[in-house]
Amino acid sequence: MSIIIAICALGGLTLLLAIMLMLANKRLYVYEDPRIDTVEDMLPHANCGACNFPGCRPFAEALVSGQVLPGKCTVSTEDGRLAIAQFLGVDPGSEEKRVARLACAGGTNVAQNRAQYQGLASCQAASLVSGGGKGCFWGCLGHGDCEVVCDFDAITMNSHSIPEVNPDKCTACGDCVEVCPKDLFSLQPISSHLWVACKSLEAGEEVLENCDVGCTACGKCAMDAPGELITMVNNLPVINYNLNHQMKDSIQRCPTGAIVWIDEKQGVIKGRESKKIIRKGERKLGQS
Incomplete structure (x- = not known):
């Protein structure tokens, strides 16, 4: 008899719990638009954050809810963005692609070290030891932390230990910006062709003692630029990208090539008066 009572009690408790779960499920149920799964599948699954969302799933939710337009995903192809727009019945919108740029x-072959760093091959580690040992305190240390953290193979170290960014692969995720101990990377619109490839705050010919391509703060670029396109701040030219900067006039008289024009096909273009760099090997201490 006691066994029957126990079974009935257990059965009743099970039934009660099932009813409570059903009621809770109905009360707490949150509707999720089935289109979210479809849109997520249409996205590139890069989870790069270039759209300012933490991943493709949150971005898909924002698309379906109408918070953003497909053009916000600059990593996807034009056809991919159009397909999403057609599926949702919205305008594709547009967003200019951004890429990582290095200010060094x-x-x-052009910059020298004043101390030999020995230790973990990492920019962050080297920077903790007297700034890394490079003659220019603000310069790239060349150990490739940015290359390591880039999940999209958009950054490679060239033969002179300087990172080069492949704009076709760059998703503007910002990992290189965060990892660089010298704060040399920034995310820029790909149409911003005018670029200052230096971050040294020194001025004068003394800069060239440490780096052949450093900015000497001569100010010629600011003089040649129209209006207030370029101003000198802390011995460095600062470009106002809100003004029309689609012109190469300001790079022509730069003696070191510290301010350049970045062409999507030809790469980095220096001005006509920039000193030509012919040294292929390592620049030794005291070598000019």
Whole structure:
């Protein structure tokens, strides 16, 4: 008899719990638009954050809810964005692609070290030891932390230990920006062709003692630029990208090539008066 009572009690408790779960499920149920799964599948699954969302799933939710337009995903192809727009019945919208840019060109052939760093091959580690040992305190240390953290193979170290960014692969995720201990990377619209490839705050010919391509703060670029396109701040030219900057006039008289024009096909273009760099090997201490 006691066994029957126990079984009935257990059965009743099970039934009660099942009813409570059914009621809770109905009360707490949150509707999720089935289109979210479809849109997520249509996205590139890069989870790069270039759209300012933490991943493709949150971005898909924002698309379906109408918070953003497909053009916000600059990593996807034009056809991919159009397909999403057609599926949702919205305008594709547009967003200019951004890429990572490095404010340094001081490779081993043009910049020298004043101390030999020995330790973990990492920019972050080297920077903790007297700034890394490079003659220019602000220059790239060349150990490739940015290359390591880039999940999209968009950054490679060239033969002179300077990172080069492949704009076709760059998703503007910002990992290189965060990892660089010298704060040399920034995310820029791909149409911003005018670029200052230096971050040294020094001025004068003394800069060239450490780097052949450093900015000497001569100000010629600011003089040649129209209006207030370029102003000198802390011995460095600062470009106002809100103004029309689609012109190469300001790079022509730069003696070191510290301010350049970045062409999507030809790459980095220096001005006509920039000193030509012919050294292929490492620049030695005291070598000019």
